[in-house]
Amino acid sequence: MTTTTRTNNTAYTEKAQERCANRDILPVKIGVLFLCVLVFAIALRSIAQVPTVRFIDVNGKTVAEVQAHYQNKRVYLPVDAVKQVIDPAATHQYNHPRQRLTLKTKDRQIRLQMRRPTVSIDPGGQTVTLSTPPIIVAQQPMLPIAFFTELLPILNDVEVIYNSSLNRLQIRPKDTLIPVETNGTQDLIIIVDPGHGGTDDRGCAGSTGVLEKDIVLALAKQLQWTSKQHGIQVHLTRETDTEKTHFERIQVAKQSRGQLFLSLHCNASFSPYHKGIRIYVNNPKGQLRFTSTIKPALTGQRLKILAQADYLKQSKDLAYALQTELNFLTETPIQIIDLPLIALSDAYMPAVILELGYLSNVEDLERLSNSEYTASVAQAITRALQRYISSINQNTLPTVSEQ
Ligand SMILES: [Zn+2]
Numbered sequence: 001m002t003t004t005t006r007t008n009n010t011a012y013t014e015k016a017q018e019r020c021a022n023r024d025i026l027p028v029k030i031g032v033l034f035l036c037v038l039v040f041a042i043a044l045r046s047i048a049q050v051p052t053v054r055f056i057d058v059n060g061k062t063v064a065e066v067q068a069h070y071q072n073k074r075v076y077l078p079v080d081a082v083k084q085v086i087d088p089a090a091t092h093q094y095n096h097p098r099q100r101l102t103l104k105t106k107d108r109q110i111r112l113q114m115r116r117p118t119v120s121i122d123p124g125g126q127t128v129t130l131s132t133p134p135i136i137v138a139q140q141p142m143l144p145i146a147f148f149t150e151l152l153p154i155l156n157d158v159e160v161i162y163n164s165s166l167n168r169l170q171i172r173p174k175d176t177l178i179p180v181e182t183n184g185t186q187d188l189i190i191i192v193d194p195g196h197g198g199t200d201d202r203g204c205a206g207s208t209g210v211l212e213k214d215i216v217l218a219l220a221k222q223l224q225w226t227s228k229q230h231g232i233q234v235h236l237t238r239e240t241d242t243e244k245t246h247f248e249r250i251q252v253a254k255q256s257r258g259q260l261f262l263s264l265h266c267n268a269s270f271s272p273y274h275k276g277i278r279i280y281v282n283n284p285k286g287q288l289r290f291t292s293t294i295k296p297a298l299t300g301q302r303l304k305i306l307a308q309a310d311y312l313k314q315s316k317d318l319a320y321a322l323q324t325e326l327n328f329l330t331e332t333p334i335q336i337i338d339l340p341l342i343a344l345s346d347a348y349m350p351a352v353i354l355e356l357g358y359l360s361n362v363e364d365l366e367r368l369s370n371s372e373y374t375a376s377v378a379q380a381i382t383r384a385l386q387r388y389i390s391s392i393n394q395n396t397l398p399t400v401s402e403q
Contacts, residue, residue: 051167053077053145055085058172060324068167069137075167076135076142079103085171086152094141101134101141108155114141119151128154145169163328163376170328188389189233191258191349194220195265198243204268206359208369213241215368216264219356222378232385250346260318260388261351262381266368267358275361277326277334281319282341282351283312314350317391321384322354329373329380354381 051070055063064084069076082103083090090105099114109122117133120126128151132144148169149160161170196203196213203212217238224234235256237249244252253261267278319336327334341353356377357364367373 053167053169056168056170056328060327069142071135074132075145076137079141079143099136166331168328189235189256189258190260190262190385191237191253191256192220192223192234193237193249193261193263195263197238197241201243204266204359206365208365210359210365210369212266212359215266217241219374219378220264222375223381226378226382227385230382230386232382253347259349261347261349263353265353265355267355268360269358272360275358275364276332277330277357278355279319279322279334279336280341280353281315281336281338283338311350315352318350318352318388321387322352322381325380325384329376
């Protein structure tokens with residue numbers, strides 16, 4: 001009895017151990033199965049995911065998404081893309097034996113020879129050399145991105161911008177942005193304020209040792225240079241790695257007769273996942289609420305602050321312009337955050353703070369350390385400034401007559 005019990009007990013223990021072992025193995029099996037399913041799903045998704053190029057209009061809206069072909073890290077599009085995004089009435093003929101493509105669009109004939117960079121345009125007999133020639137894929141002619149970025153501005157009065165990391169192509173009419181010189185706004189002085197500076201105020205730092213004060217200064221200089229090419233005057237609140245108080249920055253803005261204040265910063269977060277550009281608008285209404293409690297002593301000051309409320313619309317206009325232009329560079333839509341910016345409380349002009357990205361995020365840090373990316377940011381900000389200036393030009397007359 002005792003023996004059987006013992007045997008039974010042993011058997012029970014063994015079974016229990018086996019069950020225990022099974023229980024240990026079971027999650028592993030489920031885990032492996034889950035992993036297999038996941039790998040399969042990812043593989044299936046990457047097979048199903050056809051690379052595309054997204055065409056974007058001047059307002060940042062998607063016009064078309066065209067299937068693309070990749071070859072030697074270059075992107076090519078079918079000839080139909082021309083019909084889809086540029087001219088629905090365009091026609092084309094492809095001579096297979098001669099590998100010659102003739103494209104007819106808007107009374108013009110464009111002749112391309114496959115694998116050759118030279119393009120001829122008739123009437124006029126103009127020739128253009130593309131940086132990448134067209135190719136043949138599955139017996140069909142394919143156009144390089146260079147066809148759109150290099151040839152379209154010559155054919156039509158457009159500007160074409162390509163974002164190679166996101167595969168976005170923006171075609172915008174040249175005259176949407178009124179040239180600065182012709183509208184008497186060449187005197188509109190924009191103050192760009194690179195945040196922080198000096199040894200004691202370095203701003204935030206990236207894991208690579210990159211400092212906010214250096215990123216924003218380099219970008220501010222790049223922006224000043226790019227803007228100058230477009231006739232926009234940009235003054236910097238600091239040109240070197242020096243410490244400046246908020247008061248000194250505002251003083252520079254006032255002395256330079258600035259009419260717009262754009263402060264450049266970078267973000268940092270405890271979470272490595274926080275990333276992306278943020279735009280902060282100076283909303284003086286918050287300050288107005290605050291100052292109303294001490295209004296008896298601040299009549300003159302209050303008047304100034306009331307006048308500052310007029311800048312809210314302009315600050316927002318600039319923020320929207322920045323959002324539209326910078327969205328082209330990012331995967332996630334850029335947020336505009338509306339709040340009273342104490343740092344800019346004395347800047348009696350429209351004011352916006354642009355946070356270029358999180359130095360605590362690996363992707364943002366990598367992007368902001370890449371001069372090609374920062375150059376495209378400087379160009380996008382310049383386009384935003386152009387957009388803002390042209391909106392002022394359009395609004396100038398009615399505002400003056402109202403007053
Ligand atoms: Zn900062």
